[in-house]
Amino acid sequence: MKESYEKYTTAYIMNHFNVSRQTLYNWIKQGLISEPSRDWRGWRIWTEESIYEIQDVILNKKSKDYKNNNFLEVNELYINNRRYLGSKYKLLPFIKNVVKDQCGHVKTFSDVFAGTGVVGHAFNKVDTKVIVNDILYSNYLSYITWFSDEKYDSVKINKLINELNHISCSKENYVSRNFGNKYFTMDNAKKIGAIRQEIELISPSLSFREKAILITSLIYAIDKAANTCGHYDAFRKKMDTIQPLKLQIPIINDKLNKNNEIYREDANKLVRTISSDLVYIDTPYNSRQYSDSYHLLENIAQWNKPEVCGVAKKMIDRSHIKSSYCTMRAPQAFDDLINNIEAKYILVSYSNMTNKGNGRSNAKISDEEIIASLEKRGEVIIFDKDFQCFTAGKTYIKDHKERLFLCICKKGKKF
Numbered sequence: 001m002k003e004s005y006e007k008y009t010t011a012y013i014m015n016h017f018n019v020s021r022q023t024l025y026n027w028i029k030q031g032l033i034s035e036p037s038r039d040w041r042g043w044r045i046w047t048e049e050s051i052y053e054i055q056d057v058i059l060n061k062k063s064k065d066y067k068n069n070n071f072l073e074v075n076e077l078y079i080n081n082r083r084y085l086g087s088k089y090k091l092l093p094f095i096k097n098v099v100k101d102q103c104g105h106v107k108t109f110s111d112v113f114a115g116t117g118v119v120g121h122a123f124n125k126v127d128t129k130v131i132v133n134d135i136l137y138s139n140y141l142s143y144i145t146w147f148s149d150e151k152y153d154s155v156k157i158n159k160l161i162n163e164l165n166h167i168s169c170s171k172e173n174y175v176s177r178n179f180g181n182k183y184f185t186m187d188n189a190k191k192i193g194a195i196r197q198e199i200e201l202i203s204p205s206l207s208f209r210e211k212a213i214l215i216t217s218l219i220y221a222i223d224k225a226a227n228t229c230g231h232y233d234a235f236r237k238k239m240d241t242i243q244p245l246k247l248q249i250p251i252i253n254d255k256l257n258k259n260n261e262i263y264r265e266d267a268n269k270l271v272r273t274i275s276s277d278l279v280y281i282d283t284p285y286n287s288r289q290y291s292d293s294y295h296l297l298e299n300i301a302q303w304n305k306p307e308v309c310g311v312a313k314k315m316i317d318r319s320h321i322k323s324s325y326c327t328m329r330a331p332q333a334f335d336d337l338i339n340n341i342e343a344k345y346i347l348v349s350y351s352n353m354t355n356k357g358n359g360r361s362n363a364k365i366s367d368e369e370i371i372a373s374l375e376k377r378g379e380v381i382i383f384d385k386d387f388q389c390f391t392a393g394k395t396y397i398k399d400h401k402e403r404l405f406l407c408i409c410k411k412g413k414k415f
């Protein structure tokens, strides 16, 4: 099987992150980053996982410096720099290893419930086409930022981000009226409203991608300034997230984005129209709708300024972004999805923290239902996070939280 991992030398890492060799060694010693493997000369060989780990260490360090009033300008933004329910960022090494070992080089990787997009992004290579999709518009705009190859003027974007960071924002606006002193400090709420309105005003001079980049930068900044535990079903009573909102510059590598496709569709409809080597499935697990958890980001991304209601100030009509995977219809929706996929491999993440049942956090699809749907398409292998694998017929450890179900599809109707 062809090795699909990128490898980097220590010199490349030092140069790319502007850190010294000693700093890297200290971080390894402190357990902040994993010890990389070595080549035949004994030289360290760094992988993409190392890069993700180093990005995290740098960002954590910068946010600690901020809290200690030792503020360093944090200018760079990466795809994983946001909080998102069910994000698989921490599971990327697990997912990548299963794909590498079982499927080899994947030419088309479809991430059809992409959320933050970090899984699709981990497979985004010059020789791999990535298809990303989600029903939320806020996520769609972020995919236009991270996965498109439509040309944009980076100098103009940097200048605009700087100007937006210094916008005058003393007046009341839609965001401050509805969300001020709730999800954000009043100052941050006024700034969010003023920035979003300004993006709308200047949009005739922006390409669609440039507008998407500015809104994405705002959405990521909102996440850092929100007085929440990572979603917008509720805000914390005590206002303890007070740092001023600041937009950062997305670091985008368009060279990897040549053939990607970006959608905002119901995944069940989309799979009927695409063909891939591998389709990765990461549906919502329980009755918690993402349209509820991220109503505020959706509201700001769309900017139709709708009436909001209830303590959580949600848009009244969210029916167009409700998911059947959060309802009793989930097993049927899953079966229909799997049936209509055209791929060599189907890889499913499904968290089984709780058994199937009616409670809000109970899984909507049982393991047996997942396996039954997948077995109609081919051989099923189940992996747990410790990289043990089990065939579907044998007993496997049910209380393992993070599993991957890999279906090696039979050639037939769909492929």
Ligand SMILES: C[S@@+](CC[C@H](N)C(=O)[O-])C[C@H]1O[C@@H](n2cnc3c(N)ncnc32)[C@H](O)[C@@H]1O
Residues within 6 Å of the ligand: 084, 085, 086, 087, 088, 089, 112, 113, 114, 115, 116, 117, 118, 119, 133, 134, 135, 136, 139, 265, 266, 267, 268, 282, 283, 284, 285, 290, 291, 322, 323, 324, 325
């Ligand atoms: C568990 S999250 C995916 C997390 C993602 N893998 C990550 O690492 O960030 C599930 C996603 O599916 C989306 N979704 C729910 N129902 C959908 C549907 N029918 N079609 C497409 N996307 C859907 C939600 O908006 C949510 O972003």
